[in-house]
Amino acid sequence: MYSVKWDRKTRGIKLIKSGDGEIPPIVRPVFYEELDILGFGRFWDYPKVDEPLLWNVGRYYYYNGEKVAKVSGGGFYEAPKLELFKKDLALESVDIDGMIIENEEIMDSVVHTTLDFISSVYENYMNKVDMVVVAFSGGKDSTVLLDLVQRILAPDEYIVVFNDTTMELPPTYEFIEKEIKHRYPNLNLFVAKYEKPAIEMWKKIGIPSRVHRWCCTVYKTVPTIKLIREIVGKEYPQVLIYDGVRGDESQKRAKLSRVSKGKHLQQINVHPIIEWNSAMVYLYTFIRDLPLNKLYRFGVARVGCAVCPFESQWKETILWSKFRDEVKPYLDLIEEYAKNRKCKSNEIKDFINAGAWKKRIGGRVLGVKDKVNIIENKNKNVVINIDNPNENWFEWVKTLGKVVVGNPSGFIEIKGAQYPFKWQRNTDGLKITFLSEINRDVLLYIKNVSYKTAYCVKCGTCEIECPSSAISIDSGKIRIDELKCTNCHRCLMFVDRGCVVADSFKISMVVKSMGSLTRYKTFGMRKEWLEEFFLDPEKWWSENSLGSVQKESMKLWLTDAEIVKVKDNKRVLSEVGCLLMSIGVHDLFTWAVIWTNLSKNSPLIGWYIQKLPWGRIYTRNELMEALGDEYRARTKRNAITELIQLLDNTPLGAELKIGIPIKKGKTTTAIEKKGLSAEDTSRIQPLAILYTLYRYAERVNRYHFTVSELYEESAPEGPYKLFGIQKSTLEAVLRGLEERYGKDWINVELVADLDNINLNPKRKSLDILKLYRGVWND
16 A cells, blocks of 8 residues: 655645655545635635645645644534634645656556456456446545446446445435546446335334434445346356455455455456545546536545445535535424433433434434334243234244144144234234243244244345345235245344344333342452352352351342352352353453453442543542432442452452552452453453343344444443453454354444444353353254
């Protein structure tokens, strides 16, 4: 990757072969339209010309290599703040011709290498695929890509697909009609477009968020896959897709090879400009005199939808200033959402500007109720009630296996096992009662069939997820072709609850630990106590070295750590306890699991991880003060004693850095809540982190979440709350986990603004312990 430095002769930029560039390669040109929007005209003189006037890197503006201004803040309802480092400037435009000459040698080399790559890939795959597609968004990268491809391939050798989400802004439509079609008149341009406008599905599914990204699937993936299938005339065509993905957009994209496999179809993705930086894209645009979407002249860094949960505040400023009519319908729905969250009228704009709507999780305030009630009885029977189902349960259940339905009974046959049920319709819904015990995996499938039945809006997502094209919509109803269906269950497992609508409407419950804050009789668990317990867990209850009060304390610690459980009115070793006993007390993995379990079950530990920030030293008095006035002084003193003893006498304190004891003589006078650094984290088994993620998923009842939400104040637990692991470190661990253990355990999407974590709902946190112990058997 080439570096970038300022070219003061041309007031432009210059690529250099070394890594000693002056500026990040994400630099972009700034035009007079952007300066007008920001209000720079009050302070500077500048010509209104086609050429750029200065350059932007992040929030900073540079003129002729000198930092001259900074912009901060902004939003739909908030003007950005200007900070001028140079006043009374008279700007001259960038000398484009001179800048092109300065970069000619490097750009010629880069371009010819890229053209050769495009040609070689085509020659390699032309007889192996049904179609060659160029993905086009109307942005700078896809425009450069299109120009490169058309220099190599004839118009009849490929098609161009533009995905119209119905949320594109007017300049994008204008750019395609007036610029692209005019410059490339022989282009085979197709538009992939969902049949319903986006605003309609916002109302049906709920406003999108960084957690509920249903809009990308419904409005991008679904129409594109359907269009390609229709053009090729095959249900599962082989397609070669050239796209404009670039490595400097995210760390994950930077690791992509130039050719990779796609998720849908038999798809091969080709990334010709993966190694190009933003500076190179703009230089190529100027060299070739390519048209530029007018949105870039307004200051938009990336072309996209009118309103998006991943938008920056700066882009929202531009949208409100230039495209108020286009964004207003979506903002009205967001305002309605804010009102449902009990925001006062004078708080709604602040709510939107702060991006609080972008963090929506579940449907608690969407004004919907859960339409599926699942009761798991003690006799192992399962009863499912579905209120006002949108679809036919008996159709969706065909995805599980052979289905025989009578009246009022039937059975499902899955891998040779039969699951009989009774069913009953009433005016408001359907009741299904299973008559025999159902194993964990099958029950999950049945639950998801029920959610799909209740919430299905025929969005098309399941159709394109199906690898055998067994799902279709006929006369407004879902149809499952039993001859094509392989019962792979992919349509049931691609998202929580198996349905994007059910996932969006889900009411996530986080149950807080209840009980006494000080319950451990003024003692903390000790490493040697646990070691003694593990020597003989059955005998320990009658023979141990502890005093009576210490034993009572240890019993409670063992219970809250889920090492023991109550069975037949007595405490016995749990499955978690058995596994930890075999791992041993000298392994930090054991203590990471114990701390994770305590965070949920112990009010004291729950308070510690939720209320006390990382990176601080707390004296005993400060810890007591932090408990507030809710408790008596004696209660607080006992609780802090229990906490300090736990941290002082186990690896949790000094080794896991959860609370490093600070001593005066032999007395611990304070603790440092330091947290794990990147180096410290490398010493911890990554499966301990995966365990915390599955515990988080089980607690919030969601197996699809984001890295960002783990760092929010409201997160009940997770790697940051539990161990203070910084975001960049966690992302590196997540990538390593996916690479080592595969997507069947964890799949992460750390691309551009995405930071999604996808866990397997069929797995449990207990399975992580088995995996670590080496006794996992799928």
